Amino acid sequence: MSLKKLGNRTVKLLNPPSIIGNYTIVGPKEGDGPLKNYYDQILDDDLWGQESWEKAESKIQEEAIRAAVDNAGLSIQDIDYLISGDLLNQIVASGYSARQLGIPYFGLYGACSTMTESLALGSMLIDGGFADNIICATSSHFSSAERQFRFPLEYAAQRVFSAQWTVTGSGATILSSYGSGPYITHVTPGKIIDPGIKDASNMGAAMAPAAMDTLIHHFRDTGFSPSDYDLIITGDLGLVGKSIVLDMMKKEGYDLTGIFTDCGVEVFDPQKQDTHAGGSGCGCSAVVFNGFVLKEMAKGRYKRVLFGATGALHSTLITQQGESIPSICHAITIDINSE
Known part of the structure; x- marks a missing residue:
């Protein structure tokens, strides 16, 4: 019998996890936007020294995760699970990032919903007593997503008003069974x-x-x-x-x-x-x-x-x-x- 279910679909966490650390990295266009003062790191070059946009995205996610762990005052060895995802086929940005980190890894694909999906599942794992520290992260890159979902970058297709611009960036959140909130x-x-x-x-x-x-x-x-x-x-x-x-x-x-x-x-x-x-x-x-x-x-x-x-x-x-x-x-x- 479920003790934590509210109504039809909602779960009330009886041991709610605390957010104890986080970090953001964005590209130049995002860093020129209205929220520029809220980001932890703004890149001058969204290729970031890599050979391809896909490799750059993986690096952005990996570095955001490492910095979030530092922000929480933890080490990589303190993390029980990494839950992350991205937009690319087979979520390769996240998979290759996880390869470098060596943390037990759950890969998610929820498209642009992946950030809350990772936070939801991470919270439920901690509330259930299965972990103490979990990283939830996602990433995307304009140039990698654009050529996968729309057109080659060189094509320079005309955009309709309803079209949106894929953000280049990554955010990582550290959830913990310890901490003083939020x-x-x-x-x-x-x-x-x-x-x-x-x-x-x-x-x-x-x-x-x-x-x-x-x-x-x-x-x-x-x-x-x-x-x-x-x-x-x-x-x-x-x-x-x-x-x-x-x-x-x-x-x-x-x-x-x-x-x-x-x-x-x-x-x-x-x-x-x-x-x-x-x-x-x-x-x-x-x-x-x-x-x-x-x-x-x-x-x-x-x-x-x-x-x-x-x-x-x-x-x-x-x-x-x-x-x-x-x-x-x-x-x-x-x-x-x-x-």
Whole structure:
């Protein structure tokens, strides 16, 4: 019999893990965006001395993980498990990063939802008594994802307004059974929602219904209302998806005005940086969460945050066969108090 289940889908952690360390690394374009003062390291060159974009992404993730461990005052040997993922085929950026680190490794693919998926599963492992220290990390790279999911970089394809710009960056979070918070107290796993959209340049519209589904189930399961949170942040819906979620949630009786935003909206200035509908990629929610959200919680601006990253679970192969784009959203509650 489950002792920690709330309602239909949510888990209330009885021994909630504490976030004891984190780190972010971003590329030059991200470092020129509105959140530049929140990142720990901004690269001058997003190839970072490597022979390919894919190798650069793996290095970015590896170094973010190592720095997060240092930030937590731990050593690599203190870590029980690494849970990480990325956008590339066979999550090679994460696999090759894990090869260098030598930590027992669980590889995840949840597309852009991978940051909250890793935090959710890591929290449940610690709450269950299976580990004391876990690293949760994701990464993405504009140049590696662009040529895998869209067009060769040299093609210089014209972008429609609804298209988003893949973030170059990585964020890593250290969860521990020890520490003084902030804590991850609730986990609401998502389920696949497919509104039938086939346009791979309109990820926001494809993922918005999944975000709404998870948010509604979270509120129903926990009894919380939007006003119980200082910030509700999704990722990466961008400008299009954020607008859709606001409208759909209001029709369902949930007014998110003033407390809701999206990592894809916050990471870039679309007017100055020509990023159209905003940011995307596994690294987007990772760097916004580990940079902006956790640093503002440390300052006391936010005491309770609902973080729900979204992912479009498609590939170029299957969309070329005429399939639609199934999506998912996993949500977690981060609270400065453990109760």
